[in-house]
Amino acid sequence: MSPQSLWQEFPELYRHLLPDWFREPYQPEALATCADCAMCRPDETRYQVKHYQPDLKCCTFYPDLPNYLVGALLCDTRPELEAGRRRILGAIQTGVGVSPFGISAPKVRELLYAHGDSGAFGNSTALLCPYFDGEHHNCTIWAFRNAVCTTFFCKFNDGRAGHHFWAQIKAYLSYVQVLLSEVAIRALGMDLNALPENPLANNDRPVRLSAADLDGRVDAAAYQRLWAEHQGAEADFYRACYRHVQGLNRDHVAQLAGFQGERLLAAVQSAKADIDHPKLPQRLQRHPAGRLHEEGPEQIVAEGFNGLTVMPTLLWRFVTQCDGRRPTEAVVAAFEAEHGVEIDRDLIANLVQNQFLRESECD
Ligand code: SF4
Ligand code: SF4
Structure with missing residues (x-):
């Protein structure tokens, strides 16, 4: 595979928001052959190593989607994205995990995921992503996937060094997601301090479940407090978040990201250098x-x-x-x-x- 720009791995929106450094050429992860999933081959079962089911692949995960990526999908009218749009609108309709920050996993799903053993990932239908197309075995919202999905690979050209590199990008993109989701909320006139914790900010948060969480339903009063005058117009709110973020540029984002953004970017660059110039131990x-x-x-x-x-x-x-x-x-x-x-x-x-x-x- 010939080298390509790192941009090509990310949702397109980021191309005018993230530092120019991401134009950096890199060798695509050729071992993660998603169309013919590398973790679903008969060899994997023959040798009794970790393997996934072809109709689940690595999509046994419920992603937290930031408001502006949800809005980007809803604003995109390409017919091939219709299935993704339908699923997202369906999720909004249920209200479960739907907040001004974006659409998050229902808490019961988080709990199940956290307690799955090492064989559950890739093998449990209970963990399957709601945006996965079971018939064609692919993702219906691929162009708008979140930081975790953008940076997940099951195999790496550079083994552990490649894994480390993508982990650093995940940390960077996750930080950007939190930042931009909150910047968008503020721009739309909502008081961030009146909202609960941003679910995108802490993936390791302890899961405490209310009666409504356990029953997979929405607590009507809490939902009304969360959305206030935007209740009933959540999809429009997400579209407006996208339009605001779309209007930012690299300089704005760099300024908003500040020292922490620079630190996380430096970690990405250092991990890339380890891939490009590996050192042999003595x-x-x-x-x-x-x-x-x-x-x-x-x-x-x-x-x-x-x-x-x-x-x-x-x-x-x-x-x-x-x-x-x-x-x-x-x-x-x-x-x-x-x-x-x-x-x-x-x-x-x-x-x-x-x-x-x-x-x-x-x-
Ligand atoms: S990244 Fe996921 S879909 Fe792609 S080859 Fe690996 S397990 Fe399969
Ligand atoms: S959003 Fe797409 S890539 Fe991510 S887990 Fe769901 S189906 Fe897979």
Whole structure:
């Protein structure tokens, strides 16, 4: 896959709002093959590694959508977005999780998600996203997905370093979402201090459930207090939020984001540098998490950070020869001399990123 701009991964609205740095070229995550889901292949079940159901994929999650992204979808009249618009309008109609901040997961869903074990994600229909199209196995609001969905990948070209990079982008985008959702609310004349906590701001909040939450219904009095004169015109409110945010520019957002925005952006840039210029540890040893599933004369199947990996048996031998005592360059030189091959240093870095190798703990 040829490099593309990071912009292309984000909802289009962000292109004139976020720093120019996001024009940075990056290598798309080629291992996360969503159209033919990489976590739903028969191999995954054969070797009993973590896998997902094809009709659920990684969409066993209820996203919190900021008001301006909801409004952006509702303002977009493209016919191919009709299914997404319908679902969003349906969610607004129920009132559950619907607030001036945006549309959030019903609390019962948050509770279920928080208590699912490691096999529940990707396998439980009870956790399925309401915006997932079960017939075509894709997302109906893709162009307007939130920070979590924008930055989720199941596998990474650069293994752990790639995971770290996207985690930093998620932190940055999540911060921007909270900021812009509140800026929009204030611009529409609502008193932020009179509203409850922004549900977009704290994904780890403890979930306390009222009777209405438990029953999946709206407390009419609380809903009226929340929306005041906008009750009954929630969709229009979200559209107005979008129009306000759409009218901002990079400078406005940078100013609003302030020091915290700069700090989070610096973390993204540092994580990108780790991907672009990986450093090889002085001494390497086999990573205990790298599990060998099958060994043949030509190739082996092992499980690392990215799940199953098929690699040449000779390369696996190199992994097993990294004893943690000799310097990396000495191990590589001895191996190359013994087998008459050359091992690309990027390939060794990739073995580290995929947790087949790690920095030695020996002194
Ligand atoms: S990111 Fe999700 S949909 Fe895409 S390949 Fe991975 S699990 Fe499948
Ligand atoms: S919003 Fe779209 S990408 Fe995100 S969980 Fe739902 S269906 Fe999946």
